[in-house]
Amino acid sequence: MYLIGIDVGGTHTDAALLRDSSVVALAKVPTDHGDLFASTRKALEEIWHFYPGDGPCRLQLSTTLSTNAIVEGKGAPTQVVAVPGPGVNLASLDLPFTVHELSGYIDHRGREAYPLDPQELQGLRGLLGRGEGEAVAVVGKFSQRNPAHEQQIGAELSKWYRGLVTLGHRLSGRANFPRRMITAFLNASVARRQLDFVQTWRRVLQDLQIPLQEVLILKADGGTMTLEASVERPIETILSGPAASTMGVQALTSRQEPNYLIVDIGGTTTDLAAVVEGEVLFERDGAVIAGYRTLVPAVLTRSIGLGGDSELHFTPEGGLVIGPRRAGTPLCLGGERLTPTDAVSALELAQVGSRAKAQAALEAKGRELGLSWRALAEQIIEAFVHQLAQAVESLYRELEGMPLYTVREVLNPPDLRPQAVVGLGAPAPVFIPKLAEALQLPHEVLPHSAGANAIGAAAAAATLSLTVHADTELAKLTIPELGQQEDIPRPLFFDLDKARSLAEERLRELAKERGLGESEEIYVVEEESFQMVRGFRTVGKRFMVRVQLRPQVRRVRG
């Protein structure tokens, strides 16, 4: 099996061709921000030259289409229809979109406390109009426990609304009404673009006469999904670039430690991610993009403004702070301001640009500060490593601050601390060994580091998850991601094992429907089981099971 991975980055679009678990070729073209499609197509054409044609080939794409549309505020005009019920006043949330509030309420058990008002439903017609070229997100409180209200509103809209409609419960089985509103809003606003994108790709692949077996899209959780799924859930494609990089690291690293730290050092920023027990950590609630807090499952990355091209600030006390802003191109590469890269060049820690230029600039600045050029350069390197180590510490502090809700966890908190450092990015060979030394950990700097993101995109596997909420007292179970609510036929005999096997069975069906293989391993991400007692009598049990396909990455040989 051949795999092509393409990652659209800020500066370059990278492509990688793998044959099973070996890298066959890498390619790189400049990203054309005016026409992302053209540069992506160019990258594909470049890498296609290396495809020998002796086996099926699949393309896995990490795009910035939705990310950019959200960051630049270029989504379709989108309104939100919400059923908030009693609780936090929506008006106090400063939501960046128009919300039409309907009365009605689903409570925390998923029971309808108040029904929707048919007159208000009718009234939506006047409020929303026909919606040509527009979109609507429909979100109710606790819709993940009972999607009935969202579905009723959806059914009403389908009679006359022409725009695209997103129902909140389809996107996530997790609690968090404000995040669900935002996620559904963003999803609705970029849905049209994703549809156009998918149609264009289909056309292009026909034109190019490239016999790709399949095209998959990369998601923020480092997994892939089909083109069809991406039309329904485009929001999941956001931030797939950083996710692709961490997938690349997992594919390429030879470290065997279960816990390690990933440090991706770039020109402007450094991204940190953590692997624990062999799996990269996810955001607790979901991705944050352009200040929007979403429920999109995403690789947890923390970005700091520290890179090879960062600004240097000398304090009057003789201290030095690097970043967080970018200074521009380093002097040694023809820029105008001193950067960490110039210190690297002058000290010959790596061959970058004109060493003479770098040294001259350091000498000039050093004279001002009463330092030799060498002492100054060393101070810059030291400050860089120091700030990096601080950022690492604050990442793990944050992770270790995550709440624990059981006695068992408090007594044995999970060990998240890294046992190794894996670095990538152009400045990595210089800084990673020093960082590892400061942290007293072994390290690895990845080969092919320039293409790790594309390799990660190629090596990623499908991810898919769903949630089962079951309440045996009400004899109801809900699978929000599938929009299903059904009766539990024999509630007395329903237990956690049954909830688990039902979840697995439905996920397997969904995987099949989405064209994924049957071999994928399903595992339980989260589960809960509570006995419900009223008076002094057990009246039922409540279960929550969240299952997913085990995120997999092919280990790749360099």
Place this chain on the structure above:
Amino acid sequence: MGKTEPVVGLVFFPAFDWCITPDHPERQERLLYTRDQIQEEGLFDHPRIREFRPRLADPGEILRTHVVLPSLERNITESHRIAAGGTMVAGDLVVDGVVDRSFALLRPPGHHANRIVHGARGFCVINNEAIMVDHLRSRLGPDLRVAIVDTDAHHADGTQDIFYNDPGVLHISLHQDGRTLYPGTGFLSERGGPAAYGQTVNIPLPPGTGDEGMLMALEEVVLPILEEWQPDLVINAAGQDNHFSDPITNMGFSAQGYARLTDLLAPDIVVLEGGYSIESALPYINVGLLLALAGLDYSKVREPGGGRRSQSREITRQVAEICRQAKELWDTRGQVDLKEVFGSGPFFERRRQIFYDTDQIMESQQEYIRLCPSCPGWRVIYTSSTRNRTPAAAVLLPWKPCASCQGEAREQYGELEKDQRFSQVIWQEPKSGAGQAPTNLRGSEPR
């Protein structure tokens, strides 16, 4: 606190794997729906609400406040240590200025736990607020002035017992009248020991009291007393069983009422106590409480379904009368001749029978407090129970003991140690550490 946009530290510990017994009100499920509601409202995620992990309380931190018989290990589980530790985290967060206010939303509760512990009473074994108050005094020094306002429907007899003779603590308890509810105490006449007379304030409310009555007591008694006493810290022991849907009490409070109370009281630290209407009340009360604590809009918080009866005119009249009496007792506390109440010494003696409903234990206690003109006075307590039949003795020093009390207490302890009649003789002496300056206390800012 003057801050209009306070940041709230939330120490949430639902102990999802701990219960007294599987069908007991204190069971795994108790905070489940509260978690669901807070999560769904997005409050764990709110920029002004920060969540913190609890920690395990050390045995020394518990024994600074309690005398536990026959031993700590025989009485508490890890869950009790985490609830006490989590409450101390909530206290530290505020005094260290990490957050402006904090909320220890955790279980098991503690306000029925007395200083002497033979077992569990009213679902409580150790007193979370009291352990926190002593922890803060050990860090910040014994001059810290702490007010505890207990709004649980049950009288906070444990907290009252622990601080009964402690001039550093003002303890106000609003509760359903003790003639109608466990633990059967908390009358206007219980006003504190010789060294802290008047600083135990009880406001027993008639069954059926609703938001109006509770808020009346707050506005006419509690707030003026706090204004006058000027505490450095206000702690709200926030029981949520005054709610009209609570299965084990008879009050008529609503989620809006709780939020309004929190808003008016503006406590620095809130600690959850009871509250067993786990589905119909707790989720909404806790959302309202968190919003009010963080200075956010709580106007739309209400429990669906309704069912609240408004307070009758007769109850309003009764509450007004109780408020008048409670305020009068406070205002005249300085005019009472303490010799008439406690005798002229050298010791004040108190004998009590204490019932432990949860563990079905009866304790007999005899206490002697030294009536000392220059400090709160040392104490000796003799205690035995149906669980620990051989009596134990405890010699207790107050915060800031005078030299003569220290000497006398030492001597008494030495004698008791030689006495074969006692199974154990315990020495308890609260001590302050380095005495760091508090950074963010009420005293430094106008209320």
